[in-house]
Amino acid sequence: MLRLIGQRLIALIPLLFIVSVLTFSFTALLPGDPVDLIIGDEGTAEQYEMVRERLGMNVPIVSRYFQWLGRAAQGDLGTSFFNSVPVMDAVMQRLPVTISLTAVSALIAVIVGMAAGIAAALNPRSWIDRLATFGATLGQAIPNFWFGILLVAFFAVSLRWFPATGFTPLSTSPWEWLRSVTLPALALGLSSSAAIARQVRSAMVGVLQQDYIRAARAQGLSRRRVVFKHVLKNALIPVVAVLSFQITILLGGALIVEQVFAINGLGSLAISAVRQQDIPMIQGIVLVSVFIVVAIQLTTDMIYGFLNPKARPS
Amino acid sequence: MGDKPLIEINDLWVTYWARSAFQLRSKPFHAVKGVSLSIKAGQTLGIVGESGSGKSSLANAVLGLVPVESGTIRFDQHELSAMKTRYPAAVRKQIQAVFQDPFSSLNPSMTVEDIISEPLRVHTKMSNDQRRDLVVELLELVSLSKDHLKRHPHEFSGGQRQRIAIASALALQPKLLVLDEPVSALDVSTQNQIINLLYERRDALGIAYMLIAHDLALVHHISDRIAVMYLGHIVEEGPADRVYKNPAHPYTKALLEAVPLLDPAKQRARRAARKAQPAYDTPRDAQVGCPYKNRCAQVLPKCQTQAPTPFSVKGGGVASCFLVADAQPTSEAL
Numbered sequence: 001m002l003r004l005i006g007q008r009l010i011a012l013i014p015l016l017f018i019v020s021v022l023t024f025s026f027t028a029l030l031p032g033d034p035v036d037l038i039i040g041d042e043g044t045a046e047q048y049e050m051v052r053e054r055l056g057m058n059v060p061i062v063s064r065y066f067q068w069l070g071r072a073a074q075g076d077l078g079t080s081f082f083n084s085v086p087v088m089d090a091v092m093q094r095l096p097v098t099i100s101l102t103a104v105s106a107l108i109a110v111i112v113g114m115a116a117g118i119a120a121a122l123n124p125r126s127w128i129d130r131l132a133t134f135g136a137t138l139g140q141a142i143p144n145f146w147f148g149i150l151l152v153a154f155f156a157v158s159l160r161w162f163p164a165t166g167f168t169p170l171s172t173s174p175w176e177w178l179r180s181v182t183l184p185a186l187a188l189g190l191s192s193s194a195a196i197a198r199q200v201r202s203a204m205v206g207v208l209q210q211d212y213i214r215a216a217r218a219q220g221l222s223r224r225r226v227v228f229k230h231v232l233k234n235a236l237i238p239v240v241a242v243l244s245f246q247i248t249i250l251l252g253g254a255l256i257v258e259q260v261f262a263i264n265g266l267g268s269l270a271i272s273a274v275r276q277q278d279i280p281m282i283q284g285i286v287l288v289s290v291f292i293v294v295a296i297q298l299t300t301d302m303i304y305g306f307l308n309p310k311a312r313p314s
Numbered sequence: 315m316g317d318k319p320l321i322e323i324n325d326l327w328v329t330y331w332a333r334s335a336f337q338l339r340s341k342p343f344h345a346v347k348g349v350s351l352s353i354k355a356g357q358t359l360g361i362v363g364e365s366g367s368g369k370s371s372l373a374n375a376v377l378g379l380v381p382v383e384s385g386t387i388r389f390d391q392h393e394l395s396a397m398k399t400r401y402p403a404a405v406r407k408q409i410q411a412v413f414q415d416p417f418s419s420l421n422p423s424m425t426v427e428d429i430i431s432e433p434l435r436v437h438t439k440m441s442n443d444q445r446r447d448l449v450v451e452l453l454e455l456v457s458l459s460k461d462h463l464k465r466h467p468h469e470f471s472g473g474q475r476q477r478i479a480i481a482s483a484l485a486l487q488p489k490l491l492v493l494d495e496p497v498s499a500l501d502v503s504t505q506n507q508i509i510n511l512l513y514e515r516r517d518a519l520g521i522a523y524m525l526i527a528h529d530l531a532l533v534h535h536i537s538d539r540i541a542v543m544y545l546g547h548i549v550e551e552g553p554a555d556r557v558y559k560n561p562a563h564p565y566t567k568a569l570l571e572a573v574p575l576l577d578p579a580k581q582r583a584r585r586a587a588r589k590a591q592p593a594y595d596t597p598r599d600a601q602v603g604c605p606y607k608n609r610c611a612q613v614l615p616k617c618q619t620q621a622p623t624p625f626s627v628k629g630g631g632v633a634s635c636f637l638v639a640d641a642q643p644t645s646e647a648l
Contacts, residue, residue: 211419215479218377218492219433220406233423309423309466
């Protein structure tokens with residue numbers, strides 16, 4: 001197991017290097033000039049040169065990259081072109097919002113998806129199975145922002161159970177946090193729970209047909225022991241693989257759902273940074289997001305190795 | 315030989331209710347049709363028949379994995395068929411099983427130790443040390459060693475996996491072992507090793523076997539009695555040697571003739587004879603007369619309308635065929 005972790009960590013180094021090069025060069029290739037945006041239409045040539053000098057854009061791109069990389073490795077992602085706020089501070093301020101939204105929706109997706117998938121697989125061709133399959137198709141077809149608007153209209157505007165917009169940090173009030181995060185997390189988690197339900201169902205149906213399930217039943221094991229110990233552990237192997245990129249999708253989806261619910265997360269920060277061509281901010285957001293995605297994949301790889309002995313290096 | 319049988323099956327029916335999307339009513343599919351069998355303690359009953367003959371359904375019914383439509387299964391003192399599908403633990407421990415495909419019958423996420431010790435964990439109150447010792451003992455019994463304890467099934471060959479499955483099935487010292495085609499997924503050299511292992515274990519531990527296979531030649535070495543199944547019926551039953559050497563039912567003869575002969579000329583003649591015979595099964599629904607009538611080379615007019623009952627065969631056992639009855643007109647049995 002330690003070997004698996006070690007192998008994966010070493011494999012991360014080239015990956016992160018490539019990502020950093022791409023992030024840096026893509027932002028440099030953006031059309032338009034941030035300096036023009038800063039000095040505005042009335043700016044003179046001297047002002048232009050001055051701002052360029054101040055932003056460090058006169059230095060050749062390769063040495064700019066290594067300067068940026070060196071500082072990024074120490075946790076300094078530079079300062080915003082527009083309000084002189086350190087990028088790290090701005091990202092870290094918004095990150096908990098997006099993370100809690102993503103985490104809660106992942107939790108909802110896993111719980112709903114697993115429950116529906118297990119129930120459907122254990123009762124094949126029953127009404128439960130049909131309902132779950134229909135629900136999964138619907139869930140994958142409905143766009144999350146539209147479902148979010150429906151949720152707001154029903155639960156926030158009509159029933160007034162939840163706030164329609166905004167976000168309360170967990171540290172301020174756990175109860176208010178839960179109230180503010182429930183609707184966006186539901187909207188976001190819908191399609192992932194559908195994808196997970198489908199995966200759980202088909203994986204479990206496959207495992208249930210295996211002879212070791214027949215053997216376990218023949219040995220006189222209780223139904224619960226058979227389902228949870230023999231079926232589920234093996235059925236979870238493909239599910240974990242799906243989960244890894246479902247969480248990545250959730251992270252991307254969070255940026256959209258945040259807009260529907262007017263939540264100041266990483267999404268709105270990213271959108272304004274792109275609009276203003278705030279290059280250090282864009283680079284910082286992308287780099288941090290990549291780190292999170294890589295961490296998620298590392299964790300799911302670990303769970304995968306734990307569940308599947310064949311995936312462990314021998 | 316007058317002792318009571320360990321397991322006695324009487325007029326057993328196993329029926330599956332198949333329902334397709336546009337049908338309101340389920341249609342019955344009879345996999346096992348009125349089978350009666352018995353096995354004495356420490357003895358082996360071989361059950362042979364082609365695929366689809368209901369062998370595995372019979373095994374599943376004995377193991378309590380499928381509900382019994384009607385009929386009785388009596389094991390020791392227990393009436394099993396009255397218990398619907400879940401047997402009490404006392405019975406459960408006594409009947410264990412080994413299945414056909416060792417690549418699918420071992421849980422890939424468990425270690426060998428977990429697999430072999432699981433029945434012990436569920437059915438006994440042994441301490442961890444006791445259990446570990448017993449697992450090592452069982453591994454040695456099937457010619458594996460304690461170095462294999464922490465390995466996973468994917469690290470073993472087919473024959474080794476089947477040994478692990480056998481060790482797990484023997485863990486609770488059952489009185490009856492149901493072997494559902496235990497060697498047909500293995501290659502020929504390994505088949506003999508596993509058969510020999512089963513042979514040794516039976517004689518050492520006094521377990522009764524219900525050995526299901528499609529290869530009569532393989533089964534007859536290890537069996538005391540052989541039953542031949544065709545389309546859910548038992549068409550012939552008797553002492554292993556008699557059934558193998560002097561088959562009475564035309565279907566048993568056909569099964570034996572499916573084994574190729576070494577002499578090419580004889581084999582050619584036999585193949586020509588086989589081609590002359592009709593080779594389709596009777597539809598399972600609305601069956602009248604003998605189940606084998608459409609494939610039988612020696613079919614009689616009365617086979618079309620009348621189903622033959624079991625008749626005694628010279629040399630022991632019974633066969634459900636009018637030809638047997640005509641050969642021995644006075645000896646209607648059962």
